[in-house]
Amino acid sequence: MTAQEIIQQIEEAGREFARAIGDLRDEQAIREEKARVLGKKGSLAGAMKGLGALPAPDRPRVGEALNRVKGSIEAEVERRLGAIAEEALEVDLARRVDVTLPSRPRRRGHLHLLTQLLREIEEIFREIGFQVATGPQVETDFHNFEALNMPPDHPARDMQDTFFIEGGQGQLVLRTHTSPVQIRTMLAGPPPVRIIAPGVVYRRDDDPTHSPMFTQVECLCVDHGVSFADLKGTLLHFVHRFFGPDIGIRLRPSFFPFTEPSAEMDILCLFCKGRGCRICKSTGYLEVGGAGMVDPAVFAACGYDRYDVTGFAFGFGVERMGMLRHGVDDIKLWYEGDARWLEQF
Numbered sequence: 205m206t207a208q209e210i211i212q213q214i215e216e217a218g219r220e221f222a223r224a225i226g227d228l229r230d231e232q233a234i235r236e237e238k239a240r241v242l243g244k245k246g247s248l249a250g251a252m253k254g255l256g257a258l259p260a261p262d263r264p265r266v267g268e269a270l271n272r273v274k275g276s277i278e279a280e281v282e283r284r285l286g287a288i289a290e291e292a293l294e295v296d297l298a299r300r301v302d303v304t305l306p307s308r309p310r311r312r313g314h315l316h317l318l319t320q321l322l323r324e325i326e327e328i329f330r331e332i333g334f335q336v337a338t339g340p341q342v343e344t345d346f347h348n349f350e351a352l353n354m355p356p357d358h359p360a361r362d363m364q365d366t367f368f369i370e371g372g373q374g375q376l377v378l379r380t381h382t383s384p385v386q387i388r389t390m391l392a393g394p395p396p397v398r399i400i401a402p403g404v405v406y407r408r409d410d411d412p413t414h415s416p417m418f419t420q421v422e423c424l425c426v427d428h429g430v431s432f433a434d435l436k437g438t439l440l441h442f443v444h445r446f447f448g449p450d451i452g453i454r455l456r457p458s459f460f461p462f463t464e465p466s467a468e469m470d471i472l473c474l475f476c477k478g479r480g481c482r483i484c485k486s487t488g489y490l491e492v493g494g495a496g497m498v499d500p501a502v503f504a505a506c507g508y509d510r511y512d513v514t515g516f517a518f519g520f521g522v523e524r525m526g527m528l529r530h531g532v533d534d535i536k537l538w539y540e541g542d543a544r545w546l547e548q549f
């Protein structure tokens with residue numbers, strides 16, 4: 205090919221670009237047209253190849269044509285893309301924002317019912333001079349059973365059947381109740397003691413009203429001259445604050461190895477106020493926990509002088525309290541994390 209032919213080819217490529225680009229307004233399409241002419245396999249690349257074969261004196265003319273066409277194509281592409289960007293900006297700026305529209309509400313979480321109840325219960329007892337104490341969930345056989353007057357093979361252990369693990373200092377268990385915190389507190393210091401111990405406990409139980417893991421609150425009060433009347437007064441105060449002033453309590457003689465005498469604590473049925481209904485199985489009362497006067501054997505295990513001090517203790521299940529208050533009939537709901545349930549409280 206002669207120089208003139210190559211120059212014609214170059215100029216034809218330039219005209220072809222001008223035709224193709226026409227009035228394209230789409231950025232992607234404009235870039236594609238540019239690549240079709242200037243790209244590695246584009247029409248100008250063919251012309252470039254011919255350049256090498258030309259006699260040296262002809263080359264500058266062809267080179268000049270090549271640069272001219274290439275330059276004008278690039279300038280046109282720049283101009284088009286600039287115009288498109290400007291138009292888009294104008295559209296953006298012209299878009300009206302209605303600042304008076306209500307905002308999209310943000311969903312706020314809240315404390316789980318269990319946490320709310322625990323805080324409420326702690327507050328009720330703090331007001332009357334109790335401190336909050338805690339203990340480990342993996343507990344020794346000694347604290348969970350033995351010091352609570354349940355020696356190995358004692359039949360009372362059957363009520364709290366659980367798994368045992370061989371540990372460094374004898375057997376370990378997932379605590380079956382919060383009562384071991386009584387032991388830990390008394391071993392840690394002399395009387396007087398006024399504590400409540402909220403916490404998770406584990407049992408081999410699983411049905412709509414029993415979960416293998418649930419929450420208890422323990423109470424222990426030890427001092428000079430603490431009597432059964434103090435126990436009853438404290439329980440009544442708590443029940444009035446938690447369930448309302450019209451809910452009375454009933455203490456039924458019972459047995460726990462760590463208290464003597466022991467009582468089962470019932471509250472007046474919240475649903476029928478004692479008249480008898482399906483929930484209280486026509487008894488007029490609902491069982492909520494155990495209580496009693498600290499057994500001298502427990503004091504002995506903790507190095508307290510049974511002739512110097514007396515004490516009362518009680519324990520109850522927190523979920524059960526909440527289920528009674530709110531009429532919840534399945535304990536699993538507490539742990540499932542279903543927002544439809546959680547949002548109700």
Ligand code: DAH
Pocket residue numbers: 380381382383422423460462463493494495496497516517518519520
């Ligand atoms: N620890 C007992 C249980 O989980 C409940 C209990 C009964 C606690 C009597 C006490 C008590 O402090 O005095 O079944």
